[in-house]
Amino acid sequence: MITEQQVYFFKTFGFLVLKNVLAPDELNKIQDEFSIGLAKMDESKMGASVRKQYNWTNLGPDSPFTASLLEDERFYGVAQQIYGDDCMGVDSHANQYNGDRSPWHPDIREPGPDQFSGFKFTFYLAPVDGNSGALRVVPGSHRPGFSAEVEKVFLKDNNPGPDDDPGLAVNEVSAHICVSEPGDAVIFDYFVWHSSWGGSKDRRMVSLQYYKNPKTPEEEEGMRQMVTFRKNFNKGFKRVTKLYPDFWLANPNNNVMRAQWIEQLQKWGFIDPVIA
Amino acid sequence: MQMLNEQQVTFFETFGFIILRKVFSEEELAKMNDEFETSLKIIQRERPDNEPPKHFNWSNLGPETPFLSLLPEDTRICETAEQLFSKNVVAVSSNSNRRVGDTRWHTDQSHPHSYGLKFAAYLQPLNSDNGAFRVIPGSHKQPFNDTLKHIEMDNPEITVPYYSCDSAPGDIIIFNFATWHSSWGGSFDRRMCTVDFYKNPETPEEVEGTYDQVIVDEKVYANIRASGSGFHPHWLANANNSPRRQRWIDWLRKYGFVKSEAA
Numbered sequence: 398m399i400t401e402q403q404v405y406f407f408k409t410f411g412f413l414v415l416k417n418v419l420a421p422d423e424l425n426k427i428q429d430e431f432s433i434g435l436a437k438m439d440e441s442k443m444g445a446s447v448r449k450q451y452n453w454t455n456l457g458p459d460s461p462f463t464a465s466l467l468e469d470e471r472f473y474g475v476a477q478q479i480y481g482d483d484c485m486g487v488d489s490h491a492n493q494y495n496g497d498r499s500p501w502h503p504d505i506r507e508p509g510p511d512q513f514s515g516f517k518f519t520f521y522l523a524p525v526d527g528n529s530g531a532l533r534v535v536p537g538s539h540r541p542g543f544s545a546e547v548e549k550v551f552l553k554d555n556n557p558g559p560d561d562d563p564g565l566a567v568n569e570v571s572a573h574i575c576v577s578e579p580g581d582a583v584i585f586d587y588f589v590w591h592s593s594w595g596g597s598k599d600r601r602m603v604s605l606q607y608y609k610n611p612k613t614p615e616e617e618e619g620m621r622q623m624v625t626f627r628k629n630f631n632k633g634f635k636r637v638t639k640l641y642p643d644f645w646l647a648n649p650n651n652n653v654m655r656a657q658w659i660e661q662l663q664k665w666g667f668i669d670p671v672i673a
Numbered sequence: 674m675q676m677l678n679e680q681q682v683t684f685f686e687t688f689g690f691i692i693l694r695k696v697f698s699e700e701e702l703a704k705m706n707d708e709f710e711t712s713l714k715i716i717q718r719e720r721p722d723n724e725p726p727k728h729f730n731w732s733n734l735g736p737e738t739p740f741l742s743l744l745p746e747d748t749r750i751c752e753t754a755e756q757l758f759s760k761n762v763v764a765v766s767s768n769s770n771r772r773v774g775d776t777r778w779h780t781d782q783s784h785p786h787s788y789g790l791k792f793a794a795y796l797q798p799l800n801s802d803n804g805a806f807r808v809i810p811g812s813h814k815q816p817f818n819d820t821l822k823h824i825e826m827d828n829p830e831i832t833v834p835y836y837s838c839d840s841a842p843g844d845i846i847i848f849n850f851a852t853w854h855s856s857w858g859g860s861f862d863r864r865m866c867t868v869d870f871y872k873n874p875e876t877p878e879e880v881e882g883t884y885d886q887v888i889v890d891e892k893v894y895a896n897i898r899a900s901g902s903g904f905h906p907h908w909l910a911n912a913n914n915s916p917r918r919q920r921w922i923d924w925l926r927k928y929g930f931v932k933s934e935a936a
Contacts, residue, residue, distance in 0.1 A: 402825050409820045410834055535810055536834040537817045546687040546811070551680055562680055571688045571810040573834035 398474050407479060407516075411539030411589035412532075412575065418471060419520060419580045423462075427603055428522060430460035434491050447554060449495035455603065456489060456645035464489055464645060467605050468654045472518055475584070476607035480514060483610040485658050487515075487667070488640075494530070494593075494600040498567045500554035501535075503544060504587040505626065510541055512619025514609035515587045520579075522601040527574040530596025532583050535572050539588035547590050568594040610661065624666045640667050676753040685757055689813030689852035690838065696749060697794065697843045704740040706796055709769050709864055712738060726773045726861040730897040733767040733866065734908035741767055742908060744792075745868050746915060753847065754790050754870040761873035762790070763924045765890075766903055772804070772856070772863040778826040778833060780818070781850040783889035787882030788872040789850040794843075796864040801837035804859020806846050810836050813851035821853055873924070887929045904931050 399407075399415070407413040419427070437459075438451045455463040466472060467486040476484045505513070525531040538547050551557060551564025558564045570592070575583045585591060593600075611617040627640055641659075646668065648655050662668045677685070685691040697705065715737075716729055733741035744750055745764035754762045781791060799805035812818055826833050835855070838846050848854060856863075874880040894903060909931065911918050925931040 400830070402828060402831065405823060406831060409817075409824060412834075414832065534834070537809070537811050540817060543687075543811050543814060543817060546814075549683055550687055551683075558680060562678065564680065565684075571690070571808070571836035573836065 399478060404478055407584060407586070410534075410536040410573075412534045412536070412573075412583065412585040412591075414575050414577065415582045415584065416578075417580050418582045421580070424522070424579050426462040427520070428601075430455070430463050431491050431493075431522065431601055431603065433459045435493055438493070443495075446500075447496045448499050450499075451491075451493045451495075453491050454488060454642065455491055457642040458644040460489075460491070463491070463603060468652050472582075472605050473607065473654060475518075476516070479516070480607065480609035483657075485608045485610060485661050486605070486654065487608050487658070487662065488604075488606045490604045490606070492602045492604070494596055494602070495598045497594075497596055498554070499591075499593040499596075500567060501547075501552050501570060501590055501592040502555065503539070503590050507626075508619035508622040510539065510588050512615050513587075513623060514616075515623075516584055516607060517587070518605040519583045519585070520581070520603045521577045521583075522579055522603065523597075524578050525593075525596070525600070526576045527568075528595040530593045530600045531577055532575040532585070533567070533570075533572040533592045533594065534575060534585060535570065535590040538590040539586040544588060544590065567592045620665050627667065676749060676756055682757065685847065685849075688808070688810040688836075690808050690810070690846060690848035690854075692838050692840060693753075693845045693847065694841075695843045696845045699843075701740070702796070702842050705794070705866060708733070708738040708741050709796060709866065712769060713771055728773050728897055729769075729771040730894070731769055732903045732905060733769055734903070735905040736907045738769075741769065741866060742905075744866070745870075745921075746918060750792055750845075750868055751870075751917065754792070757790060757847070758788070758870065758872050762870040763873060763921045764868060764918075765789075765871050765921075765925065765930060766867070766869045768867050768869075768903075770865045770867065772859060772865060773861045774859055776854075776856040776859075778809075778821075778853055778855040780812075780853050784882035784885040786874075786876070786878040787850075787886045788879070789886075790870045791848055791850065792868040792870075793846045793848070794866045795840050795846075796842055796866070798841050799859075799863070800839045802858045804856045804863045805840060806838040806848075807835040807855050807857065808838060808848065809834065809853040812853040813849040818851055818853070883928050890930065 399413070403413055434453050435451065438453070443449055443451055467489050473486055476486070519532065535547055538544050550570070551562065552570070553563045553566050556564065572592070577583055611620045631640065641662070646659060648659065659668065681691055712731055713729065716731060733744070735742065744767050751764060781789065793806065801807065809821065812821055824833065825831055840846060871883065871886065874883045904925065909922055911922060922931065
């Protein structure tokens with residue numbers, strides 16, 4: 398659980414760093430499961446950008462411990478503090494980056510923050526700082542007005558200006574650097590602008606993702622748009638359009654939270670209906 | 674001539690600050706350092722010997738600091754201010770500051786409808802560990818600016834996110850008064866020269882904000898000013914008949930920043 402001031406911090410700046418939330422034995426299990434998943438990757442599955450990124454879900458049978466973190470109260474409890482008791486745990490990803498940077502971007506532009514709310518916990522599996530791939534954020538840039546301003550800034554990598562003034566390199570944008578040690582978590586809003594600079598060729602990160610349950614017609618429409626968004630995201634990593642492995646959907650331990658989330662995910666269309 | 678390119682203006686408007694590199698030459702820096710040192714020695718002579726190091730602020734608009742007194746009219750500075758705010762901006766100070774230790778998070782905006790820009794030139798190399806200027810990028814804009822008032826910035830469990838404006842002598846950092854800023858880990862002899870500009874008020878609220886700024890400035894300078902008035906008769910005399918300076922003086926008199934007896 399986090400304090401009221403930390404909740405306010407997250408809502409104000411769009412991110413929050415939590416120190417020492419995973420124990421060394423938990424990190425070992427995550428590392429082991431990460432290696433199993435990575436061994437199944439090949440170049441055909443690498444994302445097509447300077448990030449040179451592999452991305453896969455942790456909800457399959459190879460990573461039961463990492464998948465269980467989504468249902469760990471240390472994490473979904475934080476999501477409940479931010480989005481209410483009926484928030485949804487929706488995914489856990491593993492990411493391996495082989496590029497030296499991730500250009501500036503928010504994770505989602507449409508639907509906008511008036512229609513959708515979500516965030517992810519990120520766990521970097523090696524120490525990272527400003528020159529070795531730590532997450533960089535523009536604090537407060539999850540707000541629509543500020544985000545629109547950042548959108549106007551020319552960025553060399555992915556929003557270049559004219560040849561004589563191509564714009565800023567990743568490390569030239571004024572940002573906060575989320576220095577992190579293994580065991581720390583960086584939480585960030587999907588709409589906050591973020592990047593990384595100077596990462597190694599084997600930078601490893603695991604995420605847990607949570608959505609706010611829609612309360613208004615606008616938010617309901619936003620959630621429907623997210624179904625399309627996520628299916629397209631999967632295509633970018635050459636994955637099948639089915640978002641959830643049968644292993645996770647089977648919920649073999651009858652986890653109550655997971656059962657509620659599966660019901661919600663089916664309702665919104667993230668999980669295809671079972672044809673009798 | 675436009676001092677900043679379009680991207681620099683966008684950067685400033687987006688993030689509330691910008692760093693301009695190598696604005697001052699070595700020769701100019703030597704003059705700035707000499708004038709700073711001379712003024713500081715005079716101030717320290719007037720202080721008790723056993724006084725612990727403290728923040729000193731003094732005006733550079735007197736005859737003993739000829740180079741610094743002309744900084745507001747230096748086209749690299751005033752035309753940049755005009756480009757960022759409007760042709761009607763008014764230079765209201767050229768100050769030196771000898772800072773001591775940390776400066777906590779704050780803005781320089783005293784009234785929600787009072788707007789200004791500060792040009793800050795640090796005379797020593799600074800990074801995030803030894804007192805460089807830190808900003809919360811974009812914090813000059815509402816509603817972000819107001820939400821920060823509720824962050825417990827002195828709470829040891831809170832790490833306020835910041836960008837460190839590492840700078841070398843000769844650089845200038847320009848920031849919007851409303852931008853949240855601070856400095857941490859500085860020495861007991863951190864040297865900075867500043868020039869401030871206020872936006873000419875255009876609405877009744879901005880006029881009220883400007884009058885409020887007069888009161889605030891008097892209170893602030895009563896606390897930190899080491900000696901003398903902000904507006905030396907030498908500067909107010911405007912011996913070279915600079916039209917720009919005269920416009921500023923007239924404006925400063927109109928709003929009460931310059932009292933009639935100071936003329």
